[in-house]
Structure formats: C-alpha cells, structure tokens
Amino acid sequence: MADPDTGPTGNPGFVRRIGLFQATAINMAQMCGIGPFVTIPLMVAAFGGPHAVIGFVAGAVLALADGLVWAELGASLPGAGGSYVYLRQAFQYRTGKLMPFLFVWTAMLYIPLAMSTGVIGFVQYLAYLWPDMTQTQGDLTGIGLIVLVVALLWGRVEHHARISVLLWCVMIASVVMVILAAFTHFSPHRAFTYPAHAFELTTNHFWIGFAAGLTIGIYDYGGYWTTAYMGAEIKDPGRVLPRSIIYSIVGIMAIYLLLQIGTLGVVDWQDMLDPHNSASSSVASAVLEKTWGKKAADVATVLVLITAVASIFTGLLGASRIPYDAAREKVFFRPFGSLHPRHRFPWLSLLAMGAIGIVGFLVGRHTDLATLIQLLTTVVVLVQALGQVAAVTVLRRRQPSLRRPYRMWLYPLPSLVALAGWLVIYGYADKDSPGRHPIEWSLAWVAAGCVAFLLWARYEKIWPFGPREISEEYLPDVADREPESDADPGAGPVEPAPA
Template identity: 75%
Template structure:
C-alpha cells in the first residue's frame, strides 16, 4: 500500500510541508517543557539543567536523521512498523514489527497521558481548589474530546492542527518575551559548587536523568513518519518536517529554559508547595506581567497541551493499521472508517490506554511515568531502528533513498550511545520502580504473544518466511499526483 498509489479505501496524501511540520511541533512542544523544567532542575541540582535540553536536542537530531532516511525511503502508515518489517524480515520474519506494535500500543498512549497529567496540573493554577477526583474527571473528559475530534476526515484535522500550532507558538513566545523583560543573569548563570564536576558519579546519574527528560520533551519529531501514507511528496516533505521541527523546537526550548531560570530562583522549583514547581510558566508571567497575564498564558498552555495530545493520538492511531492489514497484529486494527478513512480500532484503543495511563500518572508521579514510557520505547523502537538503517543499506542497496543521512554513520552512533545511556541509568533514576525489568518483562510477554499469534496465522517460525521488498519495486510516491 505505502510504496504505491493508495488502493480504493486507503489513505490519501493531503498533508503538505507546513502542516506536517506543524503536526510535529505541536506534538513536541505540548505541555512537556512547561512541566519538566522543574524536573530538569531537580535532576541537575541547579540552573546547569540547560545541559539536559542541549543533550536532548543532540540526541533528537541524531535520531531524527535516522527517521528522515527511513521515512523518505518507505513512506507508509505506521512508521517504525514499516522500517523494522523491511529490515528484519530476512532472519526473524515478522517478530520485530510485531514487537514494535506491541510496545507502541503502550508507550505512545503513555506519552499522551503525560500531556493530560500536565493539562490538569496547569488547570490547577486557574482552579487552585480543584480536588483530586475533579482533576481526574477533567482529564478523562479531555481525552474523550480529543478522540471525538479525531473521529473525522484528515483534511479537517489538518486545518485544526494548523490553528493549534499557532496557539502553541503564541504561548511559548509569550513566556519567552515575558521572561526577557524580567531577566536576571545572576539567577540564570550562578551555579552551585561542583555543578560541572564530571569526575563525580552523581553528575552522570543526574545527566542521564536530565537526558531522559530532555528527549521526552523532544518526542514527537517523528509523528508525521507514522502518517507517511498521508503526506504529499513524502521523499521531500518527511525529512524536512522532521529536521525543521527539531531545529525550531530546540531554539524555543533554549530560550524558554534560560529565560525561566533568569526570572524564577531555581530553589523555588524544588519546593513542592511553590507554584513554580507545578506551573512554572504561570509563575514567570505572574512575576513579570501580573496575575492577568499569568491567567492568559495558562489558558494558552492548556490549549497547547490539548494540541499535543491531539496530534499524538492522530499519528499514533495509524501505527497498528499496516500491521493488521498484513497479519502482524489483530485484524480489526486494519479497519478504516467507511466515510472518513481513519483507523477506528487504533484510535479507540489508544484513547482507552491513554485514559488508564493518565490515572496511573495522577496517582504516582510524572517523572516515573516518563521514565517507564521512555524505557519501553528504547528497547524495541529506538535501538532497533539504529540497526535497521545499517541493515537496509546492506540488504537493499538499490532502495530509492530521496534523503540520505548526513555524515553516515556518525548520527546513528550518537543516537545509539544516547539511548544506551538513558536505558542503562533507568533503574538508578527510578529507585524502587524497576523500569528496566518492567520493559524486559513487557517484551518477553510480547514474544510469547508473537509465538501464539504466529502459530495461529501459520507464519514463521510455524510457516515460511514472507519476504517482501515492495519499496524496491513500487511507484515513486513523489512522482504521483497528490490530492488537493
């Protein structure tokens, strides 16, 4: 489907470069930086926390170049599912794409659930007397509204996303400009003793925790790769949408982080009873421009958080579609809405899991939820895609590659090191939570599920391997006429 013109009843290529970049940026700059700046300061123990966002940007760009090459070469719905299916089919059949969908059905909704947790957290600034139960009900209501809005055609969603992107830009610019008017270099650039003592073990533990938070804030640069079958001229648009969104968000985050640290004393961010620890952007506006401006920016941040959940579920719901169509996941996930052409079961299932993850996050803590979802994502998706780029260059040298990774293989090596650092320090940064063990357990359960599933479907290892190299033979989607 994805390497040739969409069949009757399939996806339609209607999303251009601006809309694709807007989708990625809306997902990336959701509630993340507005709730994680205090977490980042806590991880590093001071305003040197800016290193976390810089390190996260480097990892995001290195990994983004992997997505750019794979997405441009294989622009199908499902993103990693397509890439892992093509790269690993020669030795392990459908095991890797199955495991990816298995884990994605967990970590993608968990990412969205953190956005809803942040939404309710900022809503608490406007409604300080909101109780725990009320907050839970509000969050569940937000998820329901998102699912209902996505229950429509992609052309309508593209317009909605553009509007939400503009609101996101307005909210971050308002915080950045307000911070600039009250900026103090003494607050932003006065570091505690031994802040950069790289020879101390605790520095690297804090760095790994900060890198985890940093890459979490950048997650979403690959959203349009999940929607490759709906992107116009994907060989050109997909890589640019990924790279442009990472560079744009990197600039925004650095100005936001430095500006915030120049207005609010970082010690306040570590006090759980201080508004700066839960609604840092509102605290910045309140101190610089007053309560009215703080209320306004809080509303804009709520819209931004909503937009990130919206675009995340939009892209994530496409993940199981191709897998189900090709007998690698439950077959109902391959069903499209008869009129609006979106994956019904994928959207519904991820909406339910997002709601469950939201309740878990509300009754534990946000940092633990971030650590768990990141660890699950790394073990199958991130590390496997680094290897997939190498394998595909060896196995399919004739594959049409309208974009090739710059300085190959350096970005792949940088990404590999970054992901291994996050994974290796996961247990130390979540004492008592055991994210490494949970991620391994989830993958082990997925392997058992694959054995049962492959036996039912009579595929490898209970049948012949099905090797398909359709992207070597398919029509160039960049040369196809696109829908308008």
C-alpha cells in the same frame, strides 16, 4: 503504475493531503505541547541547579541524530505506521514479523501512556486557575479531555491538519509570551549562578543527573517522528518527511533553550523544587505572575492549556495509524486493519488508544511524573529506538536499490550518536528511578511480547511456524507491480533485489 496517493502497492487507503507546512506544524505541536512547561522543574531537580540547561542541549543533540535516522527511513519507506514499516522491512529476512510485532506491542502501550502525561500536565496547569480542584474533579477533567480529543479526530485527515495548524499557532503564542515576559525581567545572576561542584564530571552524581536530564530532554523533544507515522498521508514524502522532521527539531531546540534560560532568569530554581510553590507545577504561570502580573499569568495559563490539547491531539492523530498497517500485514488483530467507510481513518485504533490513554492518565495521577517518563522511555528504547538505528544499516545492505530521496548526513556518525544516547538512557534507568526497576519492567514487557508473538505466529502459521514472508514492495522493480493475493506456502523466502 502505482497511484502516488495509494502507496507503493496500489491498494486504496490513505490519501496524500498533508504538505510541508502542515507536517512541520503537526510535529512541532506534538513536540512542544505541555512538555517543557511541566518538565523544567523536573530537569532542575535532576541536575540540582540552573545548569539543568545541559539536559535540554543533550536532548537536542540526541533528537537531531535520531531525527536523521527517521528522515532516511521515512523518505525511503513512506507508509502508514512509521516504525512498523521500517522494522518490518529491515528484519524480515531473519526473524520474520517478530520485530514489527514487538513494536506494535510496545507502541500500543507506550504512546497512549506518553499522551497521558500531557493530560496530567493539563490538569496541573488547570489547578493554577482552579486552585480548589479536588483529586476526583481533576481525574474527571482529564478523562473528559481525552474523550474530547478522540471526538475531534473523528473525521477527515485534512480537517485534522487544519486544526493542527491552528493549535500550532496557539502553541507558538504561548511559548513566545513566556519567553518575552522572561527576558524583559531577566536576571543573568539568577540564571547563571551555579551551586558548588555543579560541573564535577568525575563524580557519579553528575552522570546520574545527566542521564536523568537526557531522558527528560528526549521526552520533551519526542514527537519529531509524528508525521513518519502518517507517511501514507504526506504529499511528496521523499521531500516533505525529512524536512518536516529536521525543521521541527531545529525550531523546537531554539524555543526550548530560550524558554529554559528565560525561566531560570526569573524564577529561583529552589522554588521549582518546593512542592508547595506554584513554580513546581505551573512554572510558566509563575513566570508571568512575577513579571507581568496575575492577569497575564491567567492568559498564559489558558494558552498553555490549549497547547497541551494540541500535543495530545497530534500525538493521537499519528499514533492511531500504527495498528492499522500492522493489522493489514497480519501482525496485529485483524479488525484494526479497517478504515472508517466515509472519512478513511483507523477508527478502532483511535478508540483503543484513547481508552488506554485514560487508564494511563489515572495511573499517572497517583504516581510520580518523572518516574512515569522514565518507565515509558525505557520501554521504547529496546525495540523502536535501537531497532531503527540498526534498520538504517540493515536496509542499506539488504535493499541497496531502495529509492532513497534523502540519505543521512555524515552516515554512520548520526546513527552512532543516537545509539550512544539511547544506551546512556537505558543503562542509567534503574539509578534514575531507584526502587521502580524500569529496566526489569521493560525486559519483562518485551519478553511477554515475544510470548504473545509465538502464540500469534502459531495461529497465523507464519515464521517460526511457517515460511518467512518477504515483502519488498518499496523496491523500484516491485512498487509498480500488483501484489500477489496470498503467499505460496511452499515457496521459500524471496531474495533481496540486486543493486
């Protein structure tokens, strides 16, 4: 019988130490973080008024629909790497290891760059306390923050979980402080007075703004999947993973709506569009300054800075697990498949993503944050988002006997809602970022990944230069058996287990 702490194949590796509360805290800390504190002005700019709240509502609907996709996949396939495992299991029958390879290819770029947006937000808010900060000082501060987070993650995962809970508490405190300040000085007239033609649904202008708002919204909700990346370290994953995803989305949805509406009831939305106004870069500080005074604003700014650290910490914690599982399956560079001999964490992945995050931060500091978010989201749509929507259906057909402790509610409706949302984001990407060509760049990156895969597959002598290696270790009749050491090069693909 396989040891529940070592995964379905019995191989020693991660230990399941993270419970429901810690898992939910990890997700929520990653989801909230600095995101809404820097994107509220971006959302207002996308819609051109306080009706920007539509973007957060639309983002919540997409996050919940997509979260149910993650919940079913995570509960059924609780391995390290999350999406890597799901795409490998679903698409191995026709395209071998192409899809999981492409996911790792994009994730090694996308996730550290997404983390770097949090570092950019950290430096923006720090400027409220340090108004004379120069460009060079801001750059060095951001680099130092990433190095600090990597240092904090250099240890046992249960220590990380405790730190995540502490940072989650600070995140809740910062959000609650801003919400309370906003609603004690709330002006319904300011929050609910919309510009003329704000809701003209027949105009292309509204839908371009909606697509941009949806992109920003799902960026803010991003992170509800963090514990799915850590599936091999979650206690009772069939129960804990779906709950941690759903609880975190619902909790953050309530927080975001209160935060967005409360902020719009205190700060004039025109001020958020003025680059010389503090509301455009540190809107939470502006709310506290207008309500409870400068000292309260300084305290709130410190809490927001700690919240940013929480977001970066938990994001890198989960993401560093992805290349580890891929390397063990010979879909990525083999050195990434080793764990730290004492603390049992993927040390090389951690260092590599930290380094890429530094590069992304420096690039982002000299570009537009909204455009950077658009580029990052467009890249991830092609492989991870659309791939996983398809993976739920493919796995139900290919592996009907797979244990499914959680099944998606109202299947396939959430999958279709998620599919529609991701296609809207992708289809409007070029119009939302004129002149930056995010669609073309995303296609070029995936095409480069396909070329890299062919070179890698030829070196490893796997499909299409060798046999497809079918791995169904999560099926009930396979999970309790010891894995074979090497695939027989003359054997054909193993057929899926019958229902």
